Amino acid sequence: MIVSELAQQAGIPAHVIRYYARIGLLKPNRHPENGYKLFRRDDVQRLHFIKQAKALGFKLNEIEELLNQAYQGKTVCPDVRRILEQRIAQSQTEINRLECQVKHMESALKRWEVIPDGAPSGEILCPLIESGCH
Numbered sequence: 001m002i003v004s005e006l007a008q009q010a011g012i013p014a015h016v017i018r019y020y021a022r023i024g025l026l027k028p029n030r031h032p033e034n035g036y037k038l039f040r041r042d043d044v045q046r047l048h049f050i051k052q053a054k055a056l057g058f059k060l061n062e063i064e065e066l067l068n069q070a071y072q073g074k075t076v077c078p079d080v081r082r083i084l085e086q087r088i089a090q091s092q093t094e095i096n097r098l099e100c101q102v103k104h105m106e107s108a109l110k111r112w113e114v115i116p117d118g119a120p121s122g123e124i125l126c127p128l129i130e131s132g133c134h
Helices: 003-010 014-023 042-055 060-071 077-112
Strands: none
Touching (some): 003 014, 003 042, 014 042, 042 060, 060 077
16 A cells, blocks of 8 residues: 555554654555555554554654564563653653742742843843842
């Protein structure tokens, strides 16, 4: 099947399929007469796997490695668990950092309620920011 047919069956935009083929996640054959990329029926399943893995936070290079291992007959489940555990820890660290940043911004905004607006001068651009963040 050609790109547009695969896109319709998989529910994924054609430009995404072309990109996946360009980076090697999909490996289409070429039509001998017109050079069109020809995809197999199992590429629909491969796209479904990619979509599900991306939804879980896997990066494309990780997905490519998992697909390569799976097609060599190797189990990828231990790697999937390990990567997901790492991604959860990284995500939690980022959430904590963002929560801290939001508290810092809220605190600054509260302090700035009593500071009047000021025009930039040669030394000060914004008295709010330059009054300090602590």
